[in-house]
Amino acid sequence: MKHLPDFIQKLIDEFDKLPGIGPKTATRLVFDLLHRQNDIKEFANALNNAYQQISFCPECFNLTDDGLCSICANPSRDKNIVCIVAHNQDVEAIEKTAEFDGVYHLLNGLLSPLEGITPDKLKIKELTRRIEKNGIKEVILALDQSMEGEATAIYLSKLLKDHGVTITQLARGIPMGANIEYTDEVTLSSALKNRKKI
Amino acid sequence: MKHLPDFIQKLIDEFDKLPGIGPKTATRLVFDLLHRQNDIKEFANALNNAYQQISFCPECFNLTDDGLCSICANPSRDKNIVCIVAHNQDVEAIEKTAEFDGVYHLLNGLLSPLEGITPDKLKIKELTRRIEKNGIKEVILALDQSMEGEATAIYLSKLLKDHGVTITQLARGIPMGANIEYTDEVTLSSALKNRKKI
Numbered sequence: 001m002k003h004l005p006d007f008i009q010k011l012i013d014e015f016d017k018l019p020g021i022g023p024k025t026a027t028r029l030v031f032d033l034l035h036r037q038n039d040i041k042e043f044a045n046a047l048n049n050a051y052q053q054i055s056f057c058p059e060c061f062n063l064t065d066d067g068l069c070s071i072c073a074n075p076s077r078d079k080n081i082v083c084i085v086a087h088n089q090d091v092e093a094i095e096k097t098a099e100f101d102g103v104y105h106l107l108n109g110l111l112s113p114l115e116g117i118t119p120d121k122l123k124i125k126e127l128t129r130r131i132e133k134n135g136i137k138e139v140i141l142a143l144d145q146s147m148e149g150e151a152t153a154i155y156l157s158k159l160l161k162d163h164g165v166t167i168t169q170l171a172r173g174i175p176m177g178a179n180i181e182y183t184d185e186v187t188l189s190s191a192l193k194n195r196k197k198i
Numbered sequence: 199m200k201h202l203p204d205f206i207q208k209l210i211d212e213f214d215k216l217p218g219i220g221p222k223t224a225t226r227l228v229f230d231l232l233h234r235q236n237d238i239k240e241f242a243n244a245l246n247n248a249y250q251q252i253s254f255c256p257e258c259f260n261l262t263d264d265g266l267c268s269i270c271a272n273p274s275r276d277k278n279i280v281c282i283v284a285h286n287q288d289v290e291a292i293e294k295t296a297e298f299d300g301v302y303h304l305l306n307g308l309l310s311p312l313e314g315i316t317p318d319k320l321k322i323k324e325l326t327r328r329i330e331k332n333g334i335k336e337v338i339l340a341l342d343q344s345m346e347g348e349a350t351a352i353y354l355s356k357l358l359k360d361h362g363v364t365i366t367q368l369a370r371g372i373p374m375g376a377n378i379e380y381t382d383e384v385t386l387s388s389a390l391k392n393r394k395k396i
Contacts, residue, residue, distance in 0.1 A: 003293060005263035007247045014241045017234075018227050029216050031286045034261055035306075036215075040249045043212045047242035049205045054232055063232055065203040088229045095201060108233075181226070 008034070059130070061106040061123050063088055071095075071103055078102045080137040084127065084156065086110045086144060089181040094142060097189035102140070105130065110148035111155055117148075119155065127156075131163050140195055141169040144179050157198055168195040206232070257328070259304040259321050261286055269293075269301055276300045278335040282325065282354065284308045284347070288340060300338075303328065308346035309353055315346075317353065325354075329361050339367040 004012075008030060015026035033040055056062065057069035060082075064070070071077055071091075081102030085091055091104050107122040130136065141156060143149035157167050171194030174183055183191075202210075206228060213224035231238055254260065255267035258280075262268070269275055269289075279300030283289055289302050305320040328334065339354060341347035355365050370388040372381055381389075 003268040004290075005251070005261065005268075007244070007251045007263060008261060011244045011248050014237070014244045017237060019230050020223075021227075025218075027290065028287060029219075031261070032217050034248065034252055034286075037249065037252065039212070039215060040245055040252070044242050044245035044249060046205070046209045046212045047238055047245065050209050050232065051235065051238045051242060053203070053205045054235065054238070063203065063206060063229075065205060070201040070203075088232075089226060092202075092225070182222075 060104045061108060062091055062104060079134060081140065082136050083140045083142050085142050085180065090142060093180050093183060093188060097185050097192060099189045099192045107152070110143065111152040112148045128159065128163065131160065131165055136165055138166040138168060141167065142180060145174055145177065166197060168197055170195055258302045259306060259324070260289055260302060277332060279338065280334050281338045281340050283340050284342065292340060305350070308341065309350040310346045326357065326361065329358065329363055334363055336364040336366060339365065
């Protein structure tokens with residue numbers, strides 16, 4: 001498509017980088033967007049704001065705009081219970097159940113040696129430090145029921161065994177192969193209630 | 199998700215406006231993007247450039263960066279044959295075949311009275327003006343084989359009948375890779391009618 005102006009091709013390339021969006025979809029999205037000129041401007045502003053304001057909570061590594069995230073900064077949340085999740089979306093899903101009043105710890109991924117995701121790539125050192133420093137009583141492993149999720153859960157439960165902390169994981173009931181992000185609220189909420197000591 | 203920082207919610211809303219992208223996908227895309235900070239900046243720049251540079255070819259209404267589009271500005275393209283398409287993507291698709299050396303005319307949509315897309319919403323006045331002014335010999339209707347595409351083709355062929363211009367449309371037939379068994383009756387019957395000697 002060499003006759004496309006450069007600025008359009010560049011924009012298509014940016015959309016193409018997003019997960020699950022290929023060049024065809026990227027082209028379709030760009031052409032749609034280019035016909036709504038106000039939206040281009042607003043979209044650009046939203047991205048610029050995000051670029052300038054984005055930061056990660058120094059406590060749990062969740063996305064935030066400044067300093068502690070709204071969950072860690074909330075005095076009514078129980079700082080003694082930490083729910084360990086892989087991704088930001090998982091926090092959203094669990095928050096929606098309104099069943100959890102503790103805090104989170106984002107690993108920023110799951111162990112996957114084949115893809116080069118080893119323990120040092122995840123926020124695991126930060127987790128053990130946090131447990132030691134804050135006297136955390138319980139960690140809940142809320143990880144995907146996938147190979148990587150299981151491997152990460154086993155790794156963490158071994159690692160944390162000697163830290164004097166109760167380790168639990170979400171109750172089985174979440175169907176095998178499902179992602180936390182897409183689990184319906186009822187299943188997720190009963191999985192939280194029935195979490196089991198391991 | 200009231201605990202999400204505003205700038206994230208705003209960005210999700212922008213993605214949500216794109217066709218075929220709902221709030222769930224928008225959230226997933228945004229969280230992915232927010233972990234690649236350089237890409238946020240580049241994405242914003244690409245959009246800003248697009249906003250500043252976008253313009254439409256005054257001749258064919260294709261997207262361009264300045265003045266005539268690269269196809270209309272190309273002296274080796276035959277200005278006497280105009281291919282009428284509904285969307286920018288259709289130009290891409292036809293250009294890829296490298297079979298067409300005429301120029302295009304973008305309608306910017308297809309007639310759909312139920313959705314309020316009447317002839318005055320499309321670049322039809324501009325088409326008749328262009329035919330009269332430039333002495334165009336042939337217009338090729340390259341419109342989708344949908345209700346709207348058919349309606350637009352019928353409308354245009356009636357409208358252009360008295361303009362002394364040859365009106366053609368893309369051949370109907372069996373697409374590459376199709377099975378006879380699963381080809382619909384309309385396609386098969388027109389493929390039979392238009393059979394070619396080999």
